[in-house]
Amino acid sequence: MKRDKPYEIQQGESGLFVPAGDEPIDSPNVQFRMPKSLYEKFIAVAGDQKAAWVRQAVREKLQRDEQNS
Numbered sequence: 001m002k003r004d005k006p007y008e009i010q011q012g013e014s015g016l017f018v019p020a021g022d023e024p025i026d027s028p029n030v031q032f033r034m035p036k037s038l039y040e041k042f043i044a045v046a047g048d049q050k051a052a053w054v055r056q057a058v059r060e061k062l063q064r065d066e067q068n069s
Contacts, residue, residue: 034042046053 042050042053
């Protein structure tokens with residue numbers, strides 16, 4: 001039986017899990033493939049903050065789509 005945690009957690013900017021604010025990161029993993037040239041540009045920009053960078057990029061794209069609809 002799964003027990004509720006007394007607190008919520010999220011992955012911080014450093015990659016470590018820390019106490020969360022309003023919305024914990026608890027969704028299923030999302031995976032996708034991309035061309036190698038795009039991946040190399042992504043690594044050059046995101047560095048070691050790949051997960052945080054992708055989350056921010058998705059958040060920004062969703063906000064733009066909401067504003068344009």
